[in-house]
Amino acid sequence: MNRREFVRAGALVGVSALASASVVIKDRIITSDKDTTGKETARNLKIRAVEKASENEDILIRMQRDLARAMAKPVESRRWIMVIDQRKCVGCSACTIGCVAENKLPPGVVYRPVISEESGQYPNTKLVFTPRPCMQCSKPPCVPVCPVKATWKRPDGVVAIDYDACIGCRYCIAACPYGARTSDFGEYYSKGTAFGAGEAKENPLVGSSPYEEKPNFEYGKSWSRANHGSPMGNARKCHFCLHRLEAGQLPTCVTTCIGRATYFGDANDPDSLVVEMVAKNNVRALLPHKETEPNVFYI
Numbered sequence: 001m002n003r004r005e006f007v008r009a010g011a012l013v014g015v016s017a018l019a020s021a022s023v024v025i026k027d028r029i030i031t032s033d034k035d036t037t038g039k040e041t042a043r044n045l046k047i048r049a050v051e052k053a054s055e056n057e058d059i060l061i062r063m064q065r066d067l068a069r070a071m072a073k074p075v076e077s078r079r080w081i082m083v084i085d086q087r088k089c090v091g092c093s094a095c096t097i098g099c100v101a102e103n104k105l106p107p108g109v110v111y112r113p114v115i116s117e118e119s120g121q122y123p124n125t126k127l128v129f130t131p132r133p134c135m136q137c138s139k140p141p142c143v144p145v146c147p148v149k150a151t152w153k154r155p156d157g158v159v160a161i162d163y164d165a166c167i168g169c170r171y172c173i174a175a176c177p178y179g180a181r182t183s184d185f186g187e188y189y190s191k192g193t194a195f196g197a198g199e200a201k202e203n204p205l206v207g208s209s210p211y212e213e214k215p216n217f218e219y220g221k222s223w224s225r226a227n228h229g230s231p232m233g234n235a236r237k238c239h240f241c242l243h244r245l246e247a248g249q250l251p252t253c254v255t256t257c258i259g260r261a262t263y264f265g266d267a268n269d270p271d272s273l274v275v276e277m278v279a280k281n282n283v284r285a286l287l288p289h290k291e292t293e294p295n296v297f298y299i
Contacts, residue, residue: 034162035154041075045248059260062273063250070266071248076155079267080240082251083277084131085299088261091116091129098256102241104216106225107187111238112253131262133253134159134180134238135286135294142172142181151235157267157295158240160219163230172235177290186225186232188212217243240264267295 045068053062070078091114099105099112115130140159143151150165151172173181190209215224220243223231241251249255254264265274277283283297 034152034160035075037076037155038074042073043071043246043248045071059263059273060250060255063254063263063265064248066265066269066272066274067245067250068248070269070272071245073266073268077268078156079295080136080157080245081265081267081274081278081295081297082133082136082240082254083263083274083281083283083297083299085261085263085277085281086128086130087299088259089114089129089131089257090259091127092258094256094258095131095253095262098252099238102244102252103218104212104214105236106184106212107189109182109184109236111236130298131253132178132180132286133240133296135178135292135296136240138293138295139291141175141177141290141292145171145175147171158242159237160239160242161235161237163219163223163234166230166234168233168235170235177287177292178294181235181237184231184234184236186228219243220246 053065070080093114096110096112096114100110103111105111112131112133115132117128117130118125119128120126136158138153138157140151140153142159143153147169148165148167150162150167151159152162153159168183170183173183188209190212213225215222217223218231218239223229225232241249241253244251251264254262263274263277265272267275267278269275277299278297281299283299285294285297287294
């Protein structure tokens, strides 16, 4: 076991015990002054191609229209929710891969795994797939355990992380009952691989490929991994692609779903597709006994 593996193992074991004691204050949701509210947070997204509904239109088009309508309101007037139809999910993991590409996630960091479960007896067996993003809980247990208030609940319902404030204690990871948070240990997929034929004579092996050093743009900021900067060392999680929403785009997991099994929109909009899906289907939430009041629902 090298030093990095030793530190990782020790931290995860120690944090589990500390967070278990801290989670008793889970109902104390920390308010934050990190978010701007009011009229200046409204966005006028002129999306001409989807201004009017058409017969047999793709649900992505309708959700794009719903998004534009929601973004026209102040942030505190929105409440983002997601509905996942497990009857349509085929377990292709396109959402997982799309999320990795969109957020440039390193090894060990995953925002939207797809969990498979087999039931029945051979030959009458079946697989059920459960995509598991962050639940964006109304009562998130990850928030009150953070000793530096680096994680908080935004006015639109998304639980966010301030990478600059996060100290990497991992209390929030242990407190989350869904396993929706992971830690960025600064790994690279291309670590120790050949750089290229032209460069190999002088430098046959490199720490990472140039594309892995490019910054990502979570929470509307540019995050560079150069010099072990944030979000290296931080807790990371799904954030409903907030940077895409601000640009008038749906979350990547929604647009990459080949079965159109993921619905997204504003719960405060009675005309939105997500509200329609919740109203007409028998939806459920994961681990309701945890009383976290998730904002991701399953059909």
